[in-house]
Amino acid sequence: MSRPRTLADAAANRAAAPDTVEILPSILSADFAHLADAIDAVRTAGIRTVQVDVMDGVFVPNISVGLPVVAALKALGTVRLDVHLMITAPERYIDAFVDAGADVLTVHAEATPHLHRALEAIRARGVLAGAAINPATPTAAIEDVLEIVDVALVMTVNPGFGGQRFIRLCLPKIARLHGLARERGLATVVQVDGGIDATTIGVAVAAGARQCVAGSAVYSAGLPVAEAVARLRRAAAAGLDHAT
Numbered sequence: 001m002s003r004p005r006t007l008a009d010a011a012a013n014r015a016a017a018p019d020t021v022e023i024l025p026s027i028l029s030a031d032f033a034h035l036a037d038a039i040d041a042v043r044t045a046g047i048r049t050v051q052v053d054v055m056d057g058v059f060v061p062n063i064s065v066g067l068p069v070v071a072a073l074k075a076l077g078t079v080r081l082d083v084h085l086m087i088t089a090p091e092r093y094i095d096a097f098v099d100a101g102a103d104v105l106t107v108h109a110e111a112t113p114h115l116h117r118a119l120e121a122i123r124a125r126g127v128l129a130g131a132a133i134n135p136a137t138p139t140a141a142i143e144d145v146l147e148i149v150d151v152a153l154v155m156t157v158n159p160g161f162g163g164q165r166f167i168r169l170c171l172p173k174i175a176r177l178h179g180l181a182r183e184r185g186l187a188t189v190v191q192v193d194g195g196i197d198a199t200t201i202g203v204a205v206a207a208g209a210r211q212c213v214a215g216s217a218v219y220s221a222g223l224p225v226a227e228a229v230a231r232l233r234r235a236a237a238a239g240l241d242h243a244t
């Protein structure tokens with residue numbers, strides 16, 4: 001994602017690029033005994049990027065995967081990796097996760113006192129920088145660094161587990177960040193994560209989300225993965241029709 005040099009460039013970029021919504025399956029809900037198959041299934045459905053949820057059991061009450069799994073998925077060479085660090089002091093592991101293969105690296109504003117430094121360190125490695133906020137964290141926590149944020153992640157569940165209910169209270173935060181990015185002519189994309197399914201993706205997109213992370217709606221929907229992805233895409237498109 002090239003960063004526009006001027007407001008006019010950004011407006012031109014926006015005018016040129018049609019408004020689109022990207023679905024990012026979260027592997028947290030996939031079968032960990034067959035991760036390569038889970039990646040193949042979404043790749044076949046036209047997915048280009050998956051989200052890898054890294055959890056340390058401290059920042060969130062769960063432990064998931066780490067560096068070896070990111071490296072193994074990178075070695076498949078078929079999808080881009082959006083790595084969501086739900087860990088304390090994430091700056092300790094920026095280089096390690098970039099070296100393991102992260103294409104996007106997202107840190108939580110709540111997890112470090114030096115968010116600006118962490119984002120600059122990610123960008124210095126040439127990968128996209130994400131800043132995430134939990135449901136109770138105001139957008140003000142990342143508004144002053146939005147210029148160096150490629151992905152603004154608004155959590156729509158309290159992080160740690162898949163299969164939770166979408167928190168509608170987060171909708172105004174999505175709209176505010178999307179509006180700010182457009183006002184400032186930034187290429188920042190608003191991403192939502194948590195409780196995204198065919199019944200919630202539409203309102204998230206209408207509010208301004210352009211990347212939607214979905215775990216259980218892709219891998220535990222009781223449908224073939226391709227059908228589950230297609231259903232999300234249809235509901236996202238309907239949301240775009242209502243986007244302001």
Ligand code: DX5
Nearest residue numbers: 159160161162163195215216
């Ligand atoms: C939650 C994770 C999410 C989760 C999404 O802590 O960050 O990515 O896997 O799962 P669903 O889509 O099932 O809510």
